[in-house]
Amino acid sequence: MSSRGGAPIQYIVRLGPYIPNLLRATVINIELLIGLIAVGYVFGTLVALLQVYGGRALCTVARIYEWIFRSIPALVLIFLFYFGPPRFGVNVTGFTAAMFALGFRSSAYQSQIFRGAIQSVPTGQMMAARSMGMSRIRAIFTIILPQAFRLSIPGWTNEFSSVIKDTTLAYAAGFNEVLRTARIVYDTDMTLAMAVLVFVALIFMVLTLLGNAAMGFVERRFRIPGLEVPGHEKARQMSLGSSGRGRG
Amino acid sequence: MLLRVEDIHKQYGKDKVLCGVSFTMNKGETKVIIGPSGTGKSTLLRCINRLTPADQGRVWLDDEELTHTRTNINKIRAEIGFVFQSFNLFAHLTALGNVRIGPMKVKRMNKKDATTLAMEELERVGLSDKAGAYPAELSGGQQQRVSIARALAMFPKLILFDEPTSALDPELIGEVLEVMVSLAKEGMTMLVVTHEMGFARAVADEIIFMENGVIVEQGPPKQMFTNAKHQRTGEFLNKISELYGETG
Amino acid sequence: MSFEWEWFPKLAEGLPLTLQITFSCIAIGIVLGVLLALGRVYGPRFLRGICIVYIQFFRGTPLLVQLFIVYNGLPNLGITLTALQSGILALGLNTAAYQAEYFRGAIQAVRGGQMLAARSLGMSLPQAIRYAILPQAFRLVLPAWSNEFILMLKYSSIVFTVTLLDLMGKAKRLSARDSRSFEVFLVAALFYLVLVFVATMLLRLLENRVRIPGLGAPSQHR
Ligand SMILES: Nc1ncnc2c1ncn2[C@@H]1O[C@H](COP(=O)(O)OP(=O)(O)O)[C@@H](O)[C@H]1O
Ligand SMILES: [Mg+2]
Numbered sequence: 001m002s003s004r005g006g007a008p009i010q011y012i013v014r015l016g017p018y019i020p021n022l023l024r025a026t027v028i029n030i031e032l033l034i035g036l037i038a039v040g041y042v043f044g045t046l047v048a049l050l051q052v053y054g055g056r057a058l059c060t061v062a063r064i065y066e067w068i069f070r071s072i073p074a075l076v077l078i079f080l081f082y083f084g085p086p087r088f089g090v091n092v093t094g095f096t097a098a099m100f101a102l103g104f105r106s107s108a109y110q111s112q113i114f115r116g117a118i119q120s121v122p123t124g125q126m127m128a129a130r131s132m133g134m135s136r137i138r139a140i141f142t143i144i145l146p147q148a149f150r151l152s153i154p155g156w157t158n159e160f161s162s163v164i165k166d167t168t169l170a171y172a173a174g175f176n177e178v179l180r181t182a183r184i185v186y187d188t189d190m191t192l193a194m195a196v197l198v199f200v201a202l203i204f205m206v207l208t209l210l211g212n213a214a215m216g217f218v219e220r221r222f223r224i225p226g227l228e229v230p231g232h233e234k235a236r237q238m239s240l241g242s243s244g245r246g247r248g
Numbered sequence: 249m250l251l252r253v254e255d256i257h258k259q260y261g262k263d264k265v266l267c268g269v270s271f272t273m274n275k276g277e278t279k280v281i282i283g284p285s286g287t288g289k290s291t292l293l294r295c296i297n298r299l300t301p302a303d304q305g306r307v308w309l310d311d312e313e314l315t316h317t318r319t320n321i322n323k324i325r326a327e328i329g330f331v332f333q334s335f336n337l338f339a340h341l342t343a344l345g346n347v348r349i350g351p352m353k354v355k356r357m358n359k360k361d362a363t364t365l366a367m368e369e370l371e372r373v374g375l376s377d378k379a380g381a382y383p384a385e386l387s388g389g390q391q392q393r394v395s396i397a398r399a400l401a402m403f404p405k406l407i408l409f410d411e412p413t414s415a416l417d418p419e420l421i422g423e424v425l426e427v428m429v430s431l432a433k434e435g436m437t438m439l440v441v442t443h444e445m446g447f448a449r450a451v452a453d454e455i456i457f458m459e460n461g462v463i464v465e466q467g468p469p470k471q472m473f474t475n476a477k478h479q480r481t482g483e484f485l486n487k488i489s490e491l492y493g494e495t496g
Numbered sequence: 497m498s499f500e501w502e503w504f505p506k507l508a509e510g511l512p513l514t515l516q517i518t519f520s521c522i523a524i525g526i527v528l529g530v531l532l533a534l535g536r537v538y539g540p541r542f543l544r545g546i547c548i549v550y551i552q553f554f555r556g557t558p559l560l561v562q563l564f565i566v567y568n569g570l571p572n573l574g575i576t577l578t579a580l581q582s583g584i585l586a587l588g589l590n591t592a593a594y595q596a597e598y599f600r601g602a603i604q605a606v607r608g609g610q611m612l613a614a615r616s617l618g619m620s621l622p623q624a625i626r627y628a629i630l631p632q633a634f635r636l637v638l639p640a641w642s643n644e645f646i647l648m649l650k651y652s653s654i655v656f657t658v659t660l661l662d663l664m665g666k667a668k669r670l671s672a673r674d675s676r677s678f679e680v681f682l683v684a685a686l687f688y689l690v691l692v693f694v695a696t697m698l699l700r701l702l703e704n705r706v707r708i709p710g711l712g713a714p715s716q717h718r
Binding site: 068071072073074075076077079080082083084086087165166167168169171172179182183186190191193194195197198200201204205208243245246247248 | 497552553555556557558559560561562564565568569570571572573594644646647648649650651652653654656657664667668671677678681682684685688689692693
Binding site: 297299322329330335336337349350353383385395 | 606613615620628631708
């Protein structure tokens, strides 16, 4: 059965009818991506602020939170978020479970991005703001955070390109994201397995490229001369584009 | 004649760095090369042991032509010591490790003999008590002395020095020059790029003044200091004597 | 919520497989990663091209897709591997691509003067790489590698999707049997927390052992 297909062109022809479905499923992955990044952003920022400006106790809590979400495999988290809420009478869909599981995990990484950015804003900025008579809170929100936000964009580019690949782990949550859709295709016709999987792989390479281009645009859009992560431009030119590490 | 350099040319892009440099050295001689920065002194040294390939021109060491493509350049380099401005000690090896790695890996000497030899060379530069220290644990002057010992352990016919003291704090220059002076007196053949005129006066058989990729003038130190043929030579010597003083 | 003591030994039965997969894929990753990095930095142009395509593909696509390509896709080409072979191979090929990048960074971070010094002693290019560049690059890359080890420990959990009974596979099976999925996965989570914690400590110990003054920053992961 391995040689029934023959030339690659034949595979492409036979794959044709399934392509619309696969692309529709890809949209679900993108929705999941946006959802989980949003969840991660909100909680990540919160955790970072707690770590930098909260007291000792809050800082410790934030660190334990980070440690837990970084140490448990994504698949286990997804199952916990899928089977957990029903035990307390809340029903969740696979999509919601995956979004929050991957989102909370992402927050544990995004918090570090944001924390690093806050800490790399020179201390003189805070002193200057306070010397103008701003309160600490006001200085944080009007002076420090806007700068930290810009400094954290490269980190987020990386985060984005990392979690986009991990959206396929939602395969385990049993809804029709792109990998499960692919699986359904080749479960009915095993000879198509390679073709459909390579197609999915290509989708992700394209998504990563598009995402990097978009983040590059954001970076330029918010660029302020002199406010840059040291060495970032050089690292960027030397590496092969951003392909963030997935986290397992 | 130990070293014969004939009509070396070297160009980087459109930039002509060396435009026909020729000179010779006898066994046991010490020659000092001086000249403004960017004149091609480092490039000349590197062309001699082919760390940089010359575009044109030939070099002989003991009647063997180094610039011939069939020459085993690794064997030749083992016979020519090179001391760098920035030391370039191997960061993962102790002082002892740095000195014995050449004999062991290039000359296939066994570890015991190489260690004995290396300890002798460290003794010679006054650092046998620092044998176990890593480069990061040594001062600049000590690092440079280790790198001289590393060159000596190969029993070189000739040692090339590229501004061996110009990366050093002033108070550390003396200890390195002292070692070099004693080497010169022991009859080592040395070609030294340096602006330490005290060293030149004390041990140089000849000073070579280079500018814009050519040798402007060469002669014994006395003659160069008292009646240089070219006006530029006199000017330059006065300038560096002012800048560097006459210590060393 | 109620837990069963029996789950602990049952889950622990999956541990050897989890560790076997992690260590095997890391080993493949180190060997292949170093070769890819050397090919990319010192190789001739065409070899560099091959290395770049490899690295881009494996870094640009999801690991789970790669696993399915190896397990379900390769049979289309007449290559059939067992689930275990597929798991180890897919994870190994994947981590190799990342390790290659960490390693390339480390090679390039070793200062250029080190190569000049080695060559000026008469070392050949392979000798200079072997004795001057690699030992330093290995130390510089160690923190990134420890991180990679932890990641692969977690990523090994995906092999349950190809029917393997690692820690995750055992948990899935128990959760189906006892229909107390949440509790079972809480226990599984605890297992992974302990595993990651222990691995982190051991790796930090290793890093401290091979540390050399002046080479590489202190460990900073986690
Ligand atoms: N690898 C290189 N690539 C391009 N240009 C170089 C390189 N090395 C040296 N140069 C150029 O060659 C000229 C001579 O450099 P160098 O030999 O280092 O001078 P010196 O040692 O006399 O100060 C300089 O203009 C320098 O910029
Ligand atoms: Mg120079």
